Amino acid sequence: MRKKLMRCVFLSVALAGISGGLIAAQDAPSQSGAQAKPWEKIPIPPLKEFKPQMAKRIELKNGIVVFLQEDHELPFVSGSVLMRGGSRDEPAAKLGLVALLGETWRTSGTAKMDGDAMDDLLESHAAKIETSGGIATTTLSWDCLKGDFDQVFGLTVDLLLHPKFSKEKLQLAQQQLATGIVRRNDDADEILGIESQKLVYGAKSPYARQVEIANVMAVTLDDLSAWQKRVVQPANMMISVSGDFDSAAMEAKLRAALEGLPRGEKFVSAKIEFPAVVPGIYFVNKEDVNQSKIAIVGLGTERNNPDLYAIAVMNSLFGEGFSSRLMQEIRTKLGLSYDVSGNFGASWDHPGAFRVEAGTKSATTVQTVRALEDEIKELSSAPVTQEEVKTAKDQILNSWIFEFDTKDKVLGEEVRLEFYGYPADYLEKYRAGIEAVTPKDVERVARKYVHLDSLAVLVVGNEKQITPALSTLGPVKALDITIPMPKGMETEQ
Numbered sequence: 001m002r003k004k005l006m007r008c009v010f011l012s013v014a015l016a017g018i019s020g021g022l023i024a025a026q027d028a029p030s031q032s033g034a035q036a037k038p039w040e041k042i043p044i045p046p047l048k049e050f051k052p053q054m055a056k057r058i059e060l061k062n063g064i065v066v067f068l069q070e071d072h073e074l075p076f077v078s079g080s081v082l083m084r085g086g087s088r089d090e091p092a093a094k095l096g097l098v099a100l101l102g103e104t105w106r107t108s109g110t111a112k113m114d115g116d117a118m119d120d121l122l123e124s125h126a127a128k129i130e131t132s133g134g135i136a137t138t139t140l141s142w143d144c145l146k147g148d149f150d151q152v153f154g155l156t157v158d159l160l161l162h163p164k165f166s167k168e169k170l171q172l173a174q175q176q177l178a179t180g181i182v183r184r185n186d187d188a189d190e191i192l193g194i195e196s197q198k199l200v201y202g203a204k205s206p207y208a209r210q211v212e213i214a215n216v217m218a219v220t221l222d223d224l225s226a227w228q229k230r231v232v233q234p235a236n237m238m239i240s241v242s243g244d245f246d247s248a249a250m251e252a253k254l255r256a257a258l259e260g261l262p263r264g265e266k267f268v269s270a271k272i273e274f275p276a277v278v279p280g281i282y283f284v285n286k287e288d289v290n291q292s293k294i295a296i297v298g299l300g301t302e303r304n305n306p307d308l309y310a311i312a313v314m315n316s317l318f319g320e321g322f323s324s325r326l327m328q329e330i331r332t333k334l335g336l337s338y339d340v341s342g343n344f345g346a347s348w349d350h351p352g353a354f355r356v357e358a359g360t361k362s363a364t365t366v367q368t369v370r371a372l373e374d375e376i377k378e379l380s381s382a383p384v385t386q387e388e389v390k391t392a393k394d395q396i397l398n399s400w401i402f403e404f405d406t407k408d409k410v411l412g413e414e415v416r417l418e419f420y421g422y423p424a425d426y427l428e429k430y431r432a433g434i435e436a437v438t439p440k441d442v443e444r445v446a447r448k449y450v451h452l453d454s455l456a457v458l459v460v461g462n463e464k465q466i467t468p469a470l471s472t473l474g475p476v477k478a479l480d481i482t483i484p485m486p487k488g489m490e491t492e493q
Contacts, residue, residue, distance in 0.1 A: 051428070054410065055414055056068040060254070062234035062261055067238070068242075068251065069410070075146040075244045077242075077243035077245055079141065079153075081141070081238075083231040084269075095209060098133030112162075125151070136349070185286075188291075200355075214486050277299055277456050278456065283461075283463070285462070290362055303348055311346065312437075313396065326341065330372065336358070337359055337360045342355070342375075344450065363467055377452055380451065389442060397434060
C-alpha cells in the first residue's frame with residue numbers, strides 16, 4: 001500500500017513538472033523578445049450618447065427659479081434654497097460673517113421653535129435641515145422621508161423667513177471658528193493652501209483674504225440678521241427639489257409657500273480685479289517637519305473660456321492621474337515625490353488658479369522645484385503626441401460620466417449652470433468638445449497660458465534641513481504667518 005502511494009506521489013510531481021514546463025514555454029517571451037499582451041486585444045466599446053435627464057424648470061412670478069427632479073427609487077425628498085451672496089461679499093471688518101451665519105442660522109431656530117427643539121423633532125423623524133455659506137452663496141437645505149415632507153418643509157420655510165438668531169449659538173460658533181484659526185498653522189498643507197492662494201489673488205482679495213480672530217469676534221447678531229434679510233430675496237433665490245414626489249403637486253406647494261413674497265433686489269457682487277502674480281520664491285519656515293510642501297502657482301481662467309476643452313486635455317496629460325507627465329517623471333522616474341499634481345484651474349465666474357504641487361524630503365526640495373519647473377517649461381515648448389492626447393481624453397470622459405450618473409448629480413450641475421449664467425446644453429456639449437481636441441490644440445493652449453516666468457514658487461518646510469539651501473534657486477522672500485491675537489489672548493498663540 002505504501003509503495004502504491006509513493007508511486008502516485010512521484011507520478012503527480014512528474015506530471016506537474018511537465019505541465020509547468022509547458023505553461024512556462026507558452027508564457028515565455030518569443031525569440032524576438034516581444035511579450036504577449038492579451039489585455040491590449042480586449043475590445044473597448046465606444047461611450048454611449050450622453051443625454052442626462054434634465055429637471056423641470058419653473059420661474060415664479062416673484063423671480064424665484066425652481067428646479068424639480070423626480071426620482072422614485074427611494075421614498076426621500078431633498079431640497080435646497082441657493083441664495084446669491086457669500087464670503088467674497090463680506091465687509092473687510094466682518095470676515096467670517098457668512099461662515100458664522102451658516103453655523104448659527106440653523107442652530108438658533110425660529111421664534112416658533114428654537115434650534116434645540118428643532119434638533120429633537122428632526123432627529124425623531126430621521127430628517128435634517130442645514131444652513132451653510134460658501135464663497136459666492138448662502139444655502140439652506142433639507143432631507144426627509146416622503147411622508148414627512150410637509151412638516152419638514154414648513155420648518156424650512158419658517159427658518160428661511162423668520163429666523164431668531166441666538167446670542168448663545170453665535171458665541172459657540174465664534175469659539176469654534178476661533179479655535180480653528182489658532183490651529184491653522186499646525187498643518188503644512190493648510191499653510192501651503194492659504195499662502196499660495198494669497199500669491200495667486202493677492203492677500204487682500206476676497207478670494208484669499210484671511211479671517212482673523214478679531215474679525216470673528218466683531219460679528220454681531222445684527223450682522224447676521226442684516227445678511228439674512230439681504231440674501232433672502234426672491235429675485236436672488238433658486239430652489240431645487242429632488243426625490244419621490246409628483247412635480248405638479250410639488251410646484252403647487254412651492255407656489256403657495258413662496259410666490260406671495262415681494263421680489264426684492266438681486267444680489268450683485270462688487271467687481272473684483274485680478275492683478276498679475278508677482279513671480280519669485282517664497283518660503284514659510286516650519287521647524288517641526290522633515291518634508292517640504294511645494295506649490296508653483298499663477299492665475300488660471302474661467303469655465304466659459306472657448307479654450308476650456310483643450311485646457312482640460314492639457315491638464316489631464318500634464319498633471320492629473322497616474323499616466324500624467326508629472327506623475328511619470330517626478331514620482332516614477334525620479335522618485336522625488338509620492339504625490340504630485342498639476343492643473344490650470346477654471347472657476348465658474350472668476351479666474352481659477354494654475355497650481356503644481358508636490359511633497360518631498362527636505363534634502364530634495366531644490367531638486368524637486370527644478371524638476372517641476374522643467375516639466376512646466378516642457379509643457380509649453382515640447383510637442384504633444386497623439387497617444388498622450390488619446391489617453392488624456394479617455395481619462396477625462398471615462399471619469400466625467402460618473403459625475404452625472406444619478407439624477408441628483410445632474411440636478412446639482414444644472415442649478416450651478418443656471419446660477420452662473422451658463423447655457424443649458426453646456427453638459428451635452430462637453431463630451432463633443434473634449435473629443436474634438438487635437439495635439440495641436442493642446443500645444444497652442446500650453447504656449448498661450450503656461451509661462452514659467454509669470455509663476456510664483458512657494459515652499460513650506462524646515463529651513464535647517466533643506467540642503468542645498470532654497471537660495472540656490474534665487475532670492476527668497478520669507479512669509480510671516482504669525483496669527484494676530486486680540487488683547488487678552490496673546491498667551492494662547
